[in-house]
Structure formats: structure tokens, C-alpha cells
Amino acid sequence: MDPDHFLPLCSRQPIVQDQVVAGSSYWKESLRRLRANRIALLGIGILIFLGLFALFGPMLSPYEHYEMHLPMKNSPPSSKFIFGTDELGRDMYTRTCHGARISLFVGITAAFLDLVIGVAVGAIAGCVGGKWDEAIMRTVDILYSIPHLLIVIMLMVVMGPGIFTIIIALTFTGWIGMARIVRGQILQLKQLDFVRAAEALGASRGRILLRHLIPNAMGPILATMTLTIPTAIFAEAFLSFLGLGVQAPATSWGSMASTGVYALRFYPWRLFIPATFISLTMLCFNLVGDGIRDAFDPRLRT
Amino acid sequence: MSPVGENIPKILTIRGKSPEMQENALNNSDTILAKMPPLISVEELRVHYLSDKRSLKAVDGISFSLHEGKTLGLVGESGCGKSTTGKAVLQLEQPTGGKILFRGTDLALMSSKELFAFRRESQMIFQDPYASLNPRMTAGDIIAEPLDIHRLEKGSQRTTRIHELLQLVGLSPHLASRFPHEFSGGQRQRIGIARALAVRPRFIVCDEPISALDVSVQAQIINLLKSLQEEMGIAYLFITHDLRVVKYLSTEIAVMYLGHIVESAPTEELYKNPAHPYTQALLAAIPLPDPVQERKRNRIVLKDEVPSPYAPPPGCVFCTRCPFAQPICQTERPVMRQIASAHYAACHFA
Amino acid sequence: MSNLLEVEDLHICFSVLGQEVHALRGINFTLRKGEILGIAGESGCGKSVAAKAIMRLLPAHSSSVSQGKIFYNGQNLLKLSEAEMRSVRGKEIAMIFQDPMTSLNPTKTIGAQVMEGYCLHRPEIKKQEAKHYAIELLRQVGIPQPEERFLAYPHLFSGGMRQRAMIALAIASEPKILLADEPTTALDVTIQAQILDLLRKIAQENGTSIILITHDLSVIANMCDRVAIMYAGKIVEEAPVDVLFKTPRHPYTQGLLHSIPRLDTPRDHPLVPIEGRPPNLTKTFSGCAFCPRCSSALRICTANDPPYISCDTEHHVACWREHPQNPHNQG
Secondary structure (H helix, E strand, C coil): CCHHHHCECCCCCCCCCCCCCCCCCHHHHHHHHHHCCHHHHHHHHHHHHHHHHHHHHHHHCCCCCCCCCHHHCCCCCCCCCCCCECCCCCEHHHHHHHHHHHHHHHHHHHHHHHHHHHHHHHHHHHHHCHHHHHHHHHHHHHHHHCCHHHHHHHHHHHHCCCHHHHHHHHHHHHHHHHHHHHHHHHHHHHCCHHHHHHHHHCCCHHHHHHHHHHHHHHHHHHHHHHHHHHHHHHHHHHHHHCCCCCCCCCCCHHHHHHHHHHCCCCCCHHHHHHHHHHHHHHHHHHHHHHHHHHHHCHHHCC | CCCCCCCCCCCCCCCCCCHHHHHHHHHHCCCCCCCCCCCEEEEEEEEEEEECCEEEEEEEEEEEEECCCCEEEEECCCCCCHHHHHHHHCCCCCCCEEEEEECCEEHHHCCHHHHHHHHHHEEEECCCCCCCCCCCCCHHHHHHHHHHHCCCCCHHHHHHHHHHHHHHCCCCHHHHHCCHHHCCHHHHHHHHHHHHHCCCCCEEEEECCCCCCCHHHHHHHHHHHHHHHHHHCCEEEEEECCHHHHHHHCCEEEEEECCEEEEEEEHHHHHHCCCCHHHHHHHHHCCCCCHHHHHHCCCCCCCCCCCCCCCCCCCCCCCCCCCCCCHHHHHCCCCCEEEECCEEECCCCC | CCEEEEEEEEEEEEEECCEEEEEEEEEEEEEECCCEEEEECCCCCCHHHHHHHHHCCCCCCCEEEEEEEEEECCEEHHHCCHHHHHHHECCCEEEECCCHHHHCCCCCCHHHHHHHHHHHHCCCCCHHHHHHHHHHHHHHCCCCCHHHHCCCCHHHCCHHHHHHHHHHHHHCCCCCEEEEECCCCCCCHHHHHHHHHHHHHHHHHHCCEEEEEECCHHHHHHHCCEEEEEECCEEEEEEEHHHHHHCCCCHHHHHHHHHCCCCCCCCCCCCCCCCCCCCCCCCCCCCCCCHHHCCCCEHHHHHCCCCCEEEECCEEECCHHHCCCCCCCCC
16 A cells, blocks of 8 residues: 555645534425425315316306306206206306305315414413413313304304304304414423523513414414314305305305205215315315425424 | 632633733732622522422522632532522522522512513523524524614624624534524534623523533533633533533532532532532542543442432431431431531531 | 354444435444443444344334344344344343333333243243242342332332333343443433442343443443444444553544543643534545544545554554554554
8 A cells, every 4th residue: 555645634624613414494494395295285286276266267157156047957067067057057167166265265264263363372371371371271161162053053143144154153163273282382392491591581471472482383383274274164064054154146065065965866966066175175175284284393203 | 608619709801901911910819809799699599399289399498609700510410409590590490488699689679670681691501402492593593682682782783793602602604594403412502602692691500501412522512611701701600410520610519419509619629528428429429431440449339319309308318328327317407517618518427 | 252242244224304324334343251342432323223233123114234244143133034033132132221211111010011021031931930030130120129119100210210120121031132222321420320330230140241332431431341432333443441541542532532521630631622523424425434523634534444453452443543554653
């Protein structure tokens, strides 16, 4: 071996104290993980399609959703009526698009309100603790134990049926799940040293909550929200199915399914079409919700 | 209660003065009035937790003081109450009894404004480098948070200060935009130290700052803390379980056991002449990286385990495991007695 | 002196989030009968991986042994079927872990757990006899009032007691080899002294050979007969314990010994840290893994991985400075 090889190494970079493992912000990393999840991406794709369907679908149709063609009532899907017609001869395709608007709007709005109220209540309960926490959680328990349907019917009586009544009915107790999750997250996070560090620095409680606690609880919050939407959509469908939802001529998937049930024997498309849309939407939101949870909280993955 | 150590504090390096003046100042330090009031003075501190009607006496009557620019090492094994003490001094835990004085003012009597000002002068460094930084904030934001809270430097001055602090702890300024998960344990601990230094505190509570780090990195952080103290005159309350580490930084050491201080002495004195049986056992239990010495050493292997803090022994807290226990130890709690100059131990027979 | 265990050129790779981590890059060591071998290194060096590899406890779906053999009793453990391995695991080779909190089943009593391991390997034994033996084991490891503690659940035990219980579990079947993976790291120093004493007693009285894995060089000095220092997936130095601490040859070992805080040096004795960090094992690199942090690096160190050189009887170093062809080698 060449003895020169054994000469001391003279030119060498100074020891770098600064090596870092390249990464980026929490959001970018999480989005990257989400993008790698094919199933979640498929779900997002379908949801985008459904959104477009809801917004622009009716423009592609020559008919209005309340337009009746009585001679053509209960006709199966054909070139004239892509999804067929219902018992009053109304075009199912257009009605499905309108139903999509109502169902998605109600579902997302209710979920969003749940988010806002749930995070606020959960954060206060978790952060303040003590007697306030006890008071809030006991209230939550009481609210939770009241039968849902009872509340809806009461509200219907007081406010009359309609979209906003449904939204309020859904929101009335829908925030409880989110509140519980947020409170749990905050109680966990409060123990961590970086929160103590903020306290030691003199940070106010509000600052700790907004800058330290809530941002770190975002993962479960987002995941819960994405999973609340299908629950809300189904609840709306269920209420409309019972006749407590939107009134004619406005329609939602639930009310379409409601009338479709009676005609199942002879005109199955009248049930299958709205039911398929409900199921597909719920499935996609669930897949996306799972994907979000895995992406934002990788520790939960095995 | 007698304070720990009545040493004359070494005068801080006077910056900006000529070398002759510094020389003079150093020479005069011995003649300057010995008793500068301590920065922190703890008297009969008690922290008790109530759970299920049982009282957990985490800290049960300890007293010590910390002077400007010095380090007091608080040593003990798990459950002895040292971390609780550190948190109580910073008012992160509510004391159940006793007094904590900062520059003579009782912390419990401070208004919220005064407490806020206190938080500028006192800081903490934590044990777990992975939990002590907010994962959603950049290193720069983490370090600058105290500046934001106390409304100090803003705008471009803030950025300059962030870079200054990063360099002070040995990291390069371009790392300010990175997130905690991109750093190693040692680097995160440096960021934590930079955050603590941002407000130019007078003292820092270091709660096991190196226990979670790799051995080769521990030396880096110890050296960093040492040089920062020399440069900036910060006092440390250095909390650790490791008697090997504490001596590099501390001028005085207090040994804790089950919520009590059992011995306190200047550093060299403690290692040379440990008076309390627990200190002796602790020193004997620590292995040396020298197999020849190890074989020759006297082993004092304590029996049993630490009693539950819910039910500490009535007399001396150490009597259940003490190799020299006598009947009096079980009934009468010993008080801190002076053994030698600045050296105190709580033992009937020391 | 017969070799009880021989590890030959072991290479282990992990697949983590799509990336390959070369956890072990070719290690060789032997364990002799009746000795305590120490494997020391910092986090990420691969020492725990090596122990788990011997026990075949690495997760099958994300780890792979790309090369190497582990010989016990003339058999290559890596080639055994799972059923055959089960008769070795626990019976011939046992392991104790770092965290006594999570290593014991919280839903079973201590006694039941100690008996479980024992009865697994001795199906013919009667329950009463096994119980009696288990209580004796608990007494042997220093658990007071073993008859009562037999019926207790782990959460009632302190850390030191749990570690003792875990040791009882491990030695129940009288294994020939005990792998101790950081057994005292999570314990207080006075309890650590008790546990190390216990391990020493077991080695002496039962003739068990022990592989002690730790990051604490002082524990190694206290306990071990021979020691191997690991860095970045390789063994960089191996020697009898007296020799290693007196005349360490590898720059990493020397650096470590200069940087650790110790009880027996004066206050102002400087601690000299090793600057920099261990390398990223997801990247393959040429040359010595320690080279970027080494103050005595040679030109050849950047290009070629150093061979395992015998610089003395039983003293091996993986360092180019010790190479016989190095003209600057002081010998």
C-alpha cells in the first residue's frame, strides 16, 4: 500500500455543528404524506367531482328540478332522462344535483359549526380546568343523553321545517364529539415541557392556547372534522327521510330516498340513485378523513 | 435555617473596562463586602400534593440560597423533590408553605406585573429536548418568543437578536427557519438554551439538561453552559441526579432525599468529605470509568428502596436504609448541623 | 476457553418510511463461557439491534439480515425455523430490557409471569413445583417477602423491583447466555448498584455468560471482562476491559473517555467533547464512519473502510492508524 495514504488528512471541512435532517413545516410534511396516500387522493378526487356535480350539474340539464312531466312519470333511465323520473315526472338527474347541493351544504355547514363550537368549548375546558372543566363536561354529558330526535322535533315545532332548522338541529349536539377530543388533546399537551417553557417565559393563557395548544391539536381536529361531515350528511338524509327535512319542491338525497323506498319494487332507480350518492359521499369523506388523520399524526400508524 | 454557603461571590467580569481596571476589580473582590444579598433565597419550602385524601410531600421544608453568578447543584435520585423545587422557585408549581425570595421580595406577595417582570429575570431549561420545543414553530420563533412576550426587540432588531442568540449557543444563523424535528437532541437543547438567554435572565433553573443526551454531546452542553456563565454572569440552579456531572458547573451542592436536603457543602468539600451516610452511599454507588479503581473501591450497597413519599419515616427520612441507623434516628428528625465551614448535614452522627 | 456465541460479519438493514437504514454494517464478536462481555456505544450505534438480532426479535417485515451468521452451539441461529428458535429463546438465551415499566405484562401477576416462561420450556413440571421454584427465584433476585409478592401485579412494584422480577423471569430456565439491554439506564444510581451486583452474582453462581449493552462506560468498567465499542453500526475497538481503559487505540474510544464526566477528576479538569454528530445511516458512505469527527484522520480514511486490525493479543481496532503498513505506526 502506498505509504502516502497514511499521511494525515490536512484539507478537511471544519466539523459541522449544523447538520440538520432536511425537512419542512408540519403542514408541508403532512400534505406530502397525504399526497402519497392514493386512496385518500381518490376520495378527494371523487369529492371534487361531486362538488362540481352539485354546482354545475343542473346547467347541463335542459330541465328544472321542479319541472314536471306527468306523462313520463316513473320512467326508467333513458337518453331523455339520464337518471329517470320520479312519481311527478321530475327529472331525477337535476333533482339529484339539487339534492347534492342541499346535502353537501347542510353537512359541511353543520360540521363547520361543530368545529367552531367544539374547539372553543373543548379548549376552554381543557385549558382552564378545575371547576369550569367539571361544569362544562357535566353539561356535555347531560346534552348527550337527551335523545336526538326529540330535540329535532322540538326545533321543528318551534322554528318550522327547513334547511336552517336542520343545521341547528344537527349542531345542537354535534359539537360534543369534537369538544371531547379537543379537551383530551389539550390535557395531554398541557403536560409537555414546551407549554411549561411558555409559562416560564411569562406567556398569557390566551397565547399558550392559541400559539401552542391548538396548533398542536390540529391533526385530530382536522381528522374529526372530516369524519363529522359524513355523519352530518347521513343525519340530514335520515331526518329528510323521516319527513322532517327540507320541504318540496326543494329536495335532498334523503327525501328522494324517502319517496324512493315505496317505489322500490317497481322503480328501483328512484331509491338506488340517491342512496348510491349518499353512500359514495360518506365513503369518500371517511377515506379522506382517515388519510388526513394518518398524514397529520403519523405516530398513529403502525 | 442557615443558608447554604456563605462564600464571597466572585465578581462578574466587567465588560468594556480596561484590563487594568478588571485586574483591580478582581483583586478587590475579596475585600468587597462579603455578604451581597442572595439572588434567590428559599426558606422552609414545602410542596405537598393532595390526592385521594393522602398528602404527597414532594418537598418538605428545604432552605437554600443562590447568589449572583454562582451555581447551586441540587442533586438527588428520582422522587426526591428536586424537579419540584426547581418548578416551585419559578412559580410553575404552587408552594404549599415556606417562602421564596427574589432579591428580597417574596414571590407569593408579588403582583402579576411584578411576577411578569420576574419572568424576565428567571428562566428554565428542560430535560427532554424533544418535548421542550413547540414542534409547530421554527427555531427562530421559539427563540424569539420571550422577546415577543415581553415586547422587547421587534422587526429587524428581532432578527438580529435571533441570529446573535443562535451564534451564542454555537448554531449558525441560517438554521432559524428550521423546525425542531430537523435537529438532533443536542441541537434542540442548544435552541432551548438560546430561548432561555433571549431575555438576558439573571438566573436559570436547569432541570436535568443533559440526561437525555448522548454521552459525547453532554460534554458539549456542559461546556456551553459553563462558558455562558463566565461570559454573562448568570446564576444556575442545576438540578440533576448525576453527581458526576454536577461538579463541573457547581460551586455548591445540596443533596436531596425524599423531600429534604440532607447535606450541603461547597463542591470540592462534598466530594472529599461527604458527611451524610446517603451522600457517602451515593458517591460509592457511582461507577468509575476505571476498572482497576472499581475493583478496589469500598462498596456501600444500600438495601431496600426509597420509602413512599406518601408515608415518609417519622424520624430521619433516611433511617430505613441507613447502614448506621440507631434507635434515635427513627424517632427524632435531625436538623442541619454545621460540620465544617459552609458544610452542613442533617444527621445525628455526622 | 470455548466460544459460546459467535457473531460473524452481521449486516442488518431496516426499511423505514421507504428508506433503507444500515443499522449493522458488519460486526464480529464472540462470547466465551463464563464471561461478561460489554457492548458500549451511543444511541444509534446498533448495539440494541445486535442483541435483538441474536434473539431473532427484530420485526420481520421491516428488517432484514443481508449478510452474516450467528453461531450458538454449532448452529446458525439465523437459519433456524421459528419453532426451533423458540426452544432457544428464553431457555438457552434470555434477554432483559431497559424499561421495566413496559417490559412486564400489567395484567398478570409477577408470579404468573415468572412461571409462564419456566413452564413453557418444561411442560412436564407440575404447577405446585413451578410455583415453589418461582418463589425461590424471586427470593434469589432479592425481592423481599417473595410469597406475598408472587401474587402482586407489576404496577405495585418500584422500578428496581420490576427489574429484579424481569431478571427472575429471564433466569428461570437457567439460560447459558443473558442479554442485558441497558438494564440499569432507567434506574437510580443506588438501585443500579444493587442490580449490577445481582447480575454479577448470577454470573458467578450460575455460570451464566452475560452480554451487557450500555452507553455508560463506567458501568462497563464496573462489570465487564471484555468490551466492544460500537460506532455507526460497526465495532471499532474490542479489548479486555483493563486494556481498553488504559490504552484505548481508536480515536472514538479516546474521545469518549476524554468527554465523559467522572467522579475522580477535579472540578476544573476539562471535558473535551467530540464535535459533530454520528453519521446518517440511511446513506452509504465510503471510508471510515468516524472520519469526519476524527482529529487524527489520515488520507486513506476518507476513501476506505478500515479493516479490523489486531494490535495486541485480544485487542482489535478498526483504524487505519494501527495498520501494519502505516509507516507512522508506533507499534
